[in-house]
Amino acid sequence: MRGEQTPRLREALEDDIVSGRLRPGQKLDEVGLAERFGVSRTPIREALIQLSASGLIEIRPRRGAFVALLGPRELLESFELMAELEAACARLAAQRMGAADRATLAGALAACGAAVASGDSCAYYSANAAFHAAIYAATGNRVIHGEALRLQRALQPYRRLQLHVPRRMETSLAEHEAIMAALSAGDGMEAAERMRAHVLVQGERFMALLAALQAEAEALAAPG
C-alpha cells in the first residue's frame, strides 16, 4: 500500500463537483465515498476538509459534508470578489505580459471563437476558462494565479447552469475580444474595467437565472 491517497481523492472529488456530476447541495457520505474509492474514512475526511477550505464543499459539524450550495447573496458576493480579482489580474497582465503569455492568450481566444462558430457551448465553456486562466498566468504572480484558479473552480458549478442562455456565447466572445485588445495595447485600466464588467454581468445574469429557476421550482412544488 503506497502512501498519499488524500491528494488523489481530493482531485477526484473536485472533478466530480466542478464537472457537475455531484450537484450543489448534495450530501457526501463518508462511508459511501470510502467504499467507492476503496479506502478508509480517514483519507476521505482529510480530502473533504481540504475541499471545504477551497470552498467547493461545506462541512456542518456532526451533520456531514455537502457540495457547496451558495445562496443568492453569497453567490453575488462571490462573483463580485471574482470580478475584482480578475480585474486586478487584467491590469497586471497588461503591464507584464510577455510574448509567450500573449501567444497562449491568443490561442485561447481563438478557441473561444471556434466554439462560437460551431455553436458548441460545451467547448466554449472550457475555452472560456482557459482564456481567463491565461490572464491569471500572465500576471507573473503565482500567488494571485493560484487564488484566481481556486475561486474560478469554486464558481464553476454555477457557471455551468448558464450554458444555454441565448446569445450568451456571442456577447461573451465580444467582451473577450475587447479585453484582449486592451491587454495588447498595454492599457491596464481599460482591461481591468472591461474585465470587471465582464465578470459582474455574468454574476448578475446568473442571479436572474437562479431567480427564474427558483420561481419555477416553487410553482411546481406548490400546486403538486
Add this chain to the structure above:
Amino acid sequence: MRGEQTPRLREALEDDIVSGRLRPGQKLDEVGLAERFGVSRTPIREALIQLSASGLIEIRPRRGAFVALLGPRELLESFELMAELEAACARLAAQRMGAADRATLAGALAACGAAVASGDSCAYYSANAAFHAAIYAATGNRVIHGEALRLQRALQPYRRLQLHVPRRMETSLAEHEAIMAALSAGDGMEAAERMRAHVLVQGERFMALLAALQAEAEALAAPG
C-alpha cells in the same frame, strides 16, 4: 468527551502562529501537539490540514507540517495580492459605507493615532489590523470580507517583524488618514489607489528588511 475538538485546536494553533509564538519554518510535531492539547493525533491532523489550506502552515507529504515560511518571491507576490484585494475593498467601501461603518472606521483610526502618540508600536499593530478590517467589513460583502481577513492573518507573522522600523508608524498613520479622507469623500478611485500604494509599500519595505536580515545571518554564519 464532547465532540468538535478540531475548531478549538485550529484556533489555538492559528493564534500561536499569528502571535509569533510559533516561528515561520518551525516544525509542528503531531505527537507533541496531541500531548500538549490532550487529544489524539486525528483531530490534530485535521486542524493542520485546515491551517495549511488557509496558508498559515505548509504540509510536505511524509515530512510533516511546518509554519509557513514564505520565500522573498512568494512574500512579495502575497503582498501584491493583498494590495489588490484591499484596494478593491477601499473602492467598494467608499461607495457603500454606512454610518455605523464610518463610526467603526473613525474609532480604529483614532486608536491608531493614540498608539502613535504614545509610541506604542504593539498597540499600533493591532489598531492597524482593526482599521484595515473595518474597511473589509464596510464593503458589505461578507465573502470579500472573509477572504481579506484570511490573507491578513496569513501575512501577520511577517508584518510583525516590521514593528520597529523607524518612523514606520507615523508614515503609516498619515497614509491611513489620506485613505480615510478619500473614503469619507466617497472617492472610490482615490481610496483604492492610496490603499494599494499603502499595502505595496509595506511589502517592499518588508522585503528590504528581510534582505538585510538575511545578509546579517549570512555574515554571522560564514566566518563562525
Add this chain to the structure above:
DNA sequence: GTCAAGAATCTTGTATGCAAGATATATATT
C-alpha cells in the same frame, strides 16, 4: 388521522494500532 415522545439505527468525531517512508545512528570501507 396527526402529532409527539421514546427507542433503534445510523453517521460523525476521536482514539488506537500498524505498515511504510523518512531520519538518525552506527559500522565498514577507502
Add this chain to the structure above:
DNA sequence: AATATATATCTTGCATACAAGATTCTTGAC
C-alpha cells in the same frame, strides 16, 4: 578521517474500533 552503507528509530499515512450526537422508525396519546 571522511564518506558511504546498513541498520535502528522515529514519524507519518491509513485502517479499524468505539463513543456520542443526529436521524429515523415505532409506538402511544389526543
